[in-house]
Amino acid sequence: MVEKIAAQETEYTLYYGTFVHTPTLGKLEILKYTLVGVDKSGTIDFMKQDVHNEVQDIGVLSFYKQETKRTVSTSSIKVVDISNEQLKFFLPGFIDTHIHASQYPNLGVGLGCPLLEWLNEYTFPLESSFTENNREEKLAFAQDVYSKVVKKTLVCGTTCASYFATIDADTTRLLADLCLEAGQRAFVGKVCMDDNSVYPEYQEDYDTCVKSMEEVNSHIESINPKSEVLVKPIVTPRFAPVCSRKLLSYLGSLADEKNLPVQTHLSENTKEIELVRTLFPECKNYTSVYDDYHLLKDTTILAHSIHLDNDECNLIQKKGSTIAHCPMSNSFISSGESPVKKYLYKYNINVSLGTDVSGGFKPSILETVKHSILASQHLHMHTKHESFDPRLTVADTIYMATMGGATGVGLQNVVGSFAVGKKWDTQLIELDSSDSNIDIFGWNDRFLDGTKESVIKYYTNLLNIWVFTGDDRNCTKVWCNGRKVIDKSKQGAGMTAINN
Numbered sequence: 025m026v027e028k029i030a031a032q033e034t035e036y037t038l039y040y041g042t043f044v045h046t047p048t049l050g051k052l053e054i055l056k057y058t059l060v061g062v063d064k065s066g067t068i069d070f071m072k073q074d075v076h077n078e079v080q081d082i083g084v085l086s087f088y089k090q091e092t093k094r095t096v097s098t099s100s101i102k103v104v105d106i107s108n109e110q111l112k113f114f115l116p117g118f119i120d121t122h123i124h125a126s127q128y129p130n131l132g133v134g135l136g137c138p139l140l141e142w143l144n145e146y147t148f149p150l151e152s153s154f155t156e157n158n159r160e161e162k163l164a165f166a167q168d169v170y171s172k173v174v175k176k177t178l179v180c181g182t183t184c185a186s187y188f189a190t191i192d193a194d195t196t197r198l199l200a201d202l203c204l205e206a207g208q209r210a211f212v213g214k215v216c217m218d219d220n221s222v223y224p225e226y227q228e229d230y231d232t233c234v235k236s237m238e239e240v241n242s243h244i245e246s247i248n249p250k251s252e253v254l255v256k257p258i259v260t261p262r263f264a265p266v267c268s269r270k271l272l273s274y275l276g277s278l279a280d281e282k283n284l285p286v287q288t289h290l291s292e293n294t295k296e297i298e299l300v301r302t303l304f305p306e307c308k309n310y311t312s313v314y315d316d317y318h319l320l321k322d323t324t325i326l327a328h329s330i331h332l333d334n335d336e337c338n339l340i341q342k343k344g345s346t347i348a349h350c351p352m353s354n355s356f357i358s359s360g361e362s363p364v365k366k367y368l369y370k371y372n373i374n375v376s377l378g379t380d381v382s383g384g385f386k387p388s389i390l391e392t393v394k395h396s397i398l399a400s401q402h403l404h405m406h407t408k409h410e411s412f413d414p415r416l417t418v419a420d421t422i423y424m425a426t427m428g429g430a431t432g433v434g435l436q437n438v439v440g441s442f443a444v445g446k447k448w449d450t451q452l453i454e455l456d457s458s459d460s461n462i463d464i465f466g467w468n469d470r471f472l473d474g475t476k477e478s479v480i481k482y483y484t485n486l487l488n489i490w491v492f493t494g495d496d497r498n499c500t501k502v503w504c505n506g507r508k509v510i511d512k513s514k515q516g517a518g519m520t521a522i523n524n
């Protein structure tokens with residue numbers, strides 16, 4: 025299922041058909057009959073919209089040659105043409121900005137248990153098993169868990185993920201290796217926590233943490249080929265309640281000195297917020313704990329961030345940090361309904377999406393999109409008196425799943441939408457894939473009369489059908505950095521579905 029990377033030849037590829045993306049917040053762009061050229065390095069170097077009749081007349085290759093005046097041998101160019109397929113479109117790959125790779129074995133476990141109890145009961149014990157003294161055993165366990173989670177997220181169209189591993193250095197290095205091997209763009213964080221009094225079996229001392237960070241970061245920096253950096257380290261203080269001031273200080277300096285991104289949890293649960301208030305009485309609020317230790321940057325991802333006050337929102341906006349919205353987890357461990365629409369439109373905060381496996385029970389950003397819309401509808405139902413309408417649109421959520429995520433990980437000029445100079449991190453969505461769960465009726469085709477407005481209606485309906493009734497079976501091909509990493513046409517029917 026995950027294609028062998030080394031065996032693939034690099035070549036120039038022309039993709040022709042419908043492209044859907046959200047380069048700006050809340051605005052869905054449907055690019056019909058669009059031709060995109062991707063070079064050897066996986067970079068989009070040609071893009072021309074709305075070329076129907078011209079291409080029909082002379083064919084994709086001749087049109088490309090005529091347009092670019094390039095003298096290229098046609099045998100070195102591959103063409104992927106879906107222009108006659110009304111139920112297929114290219115979409116930027118999803119970016120999962122908050123996922124705990126190590127918690128994958130706990131998917132679906134711990135329903136309704138609130139955060140602090142959930143951590144002690146289910147999460148810390150699981151993560152501890154990655155720190156066994158027997159090196160072979162822990163590596164075998166990690167190999168199994170991490171290879172499965174990387175594969176599953178790719179199958180779900182996630183071309184880039186920001187992972188939390190565990191406190192263990194050996195197995196965190198392995199996670200980075202596995203992402204690179206599968207060809208997934210990834211940020212890999214060794215979890216840092218030196219003050220876990222409620223579950224002392226799972227913590228490290230300050231010196232061990234510093235040593236592990238050095239080991240993990242230099243390993244990750246060494247494994248990427250010079251020509252393409254796919255996997256990067258990310259500074260990962262788990263959350264303020266389990267970090268000493270000394271550790272937070274070190275991690276803030278490390279992020280500054282090495283110019284590394286940061287990820288952590290913020291304001292997920294009301295008891296957690298109380299705890300932070302008691303542990304850090306000198307700090308103005310939870311958000312300013314991170315700011316006081318130089319951890320709030322424009323490449324900082326703050327997972328959850330549900331219960332923020334005005335000052336905290338303004339601080340996050342000022343620092344340009346990103347909130348990773350994790351609605352599936354927020355419902356599952358009953359943390360709350362995040363007022364994301366307000367963060368996006370009132371405070372101009374960048375918001376991305378996170379599955380938060382295993383707070384979230386599916387490693388799928390499409391599922392997270394659904395949950396984000398439904399959570400916002402629930403918020404609307406019981407906050408009708410408020411002036412701000414909290415409901416998210418499909419366009420808002422696709423933005424968060426792609427461009428918002430790209431901005432969160434500092435790759436807004438690299439991935440997240442289709443544009444010349446960006447990388448080809450893309451998924452092919454087919455509503456009529458061979459094992460699709462969607463029944464298609466001709467009813468929507470009445471909008472295919474050719475006017476711009478009707479085309480928009482057609483695709484708006486199509487996207488809604490896909491978002492609410494589709495699943496990973498409709499994501500049939502995935503490319504990262506120009507390279508095809510998933511091709512479901514090459515295996516037995518039904519093999520990849522996780523939502524059966």
Ligand SMILES: Nc1nc2[nH]cnc2c(=O)[nH]1
Nearest residue numbers: 147262263289353380383
């Ligand atoms: N959802 C979630 N919240 C956290 N806060 C601190 N650690 C965690 C974690 O593993 N999951």
Ligand SMILES: [Zn+2]
Nearest residue numbers: 124289327380
């Ligand atoms: Zn989390």
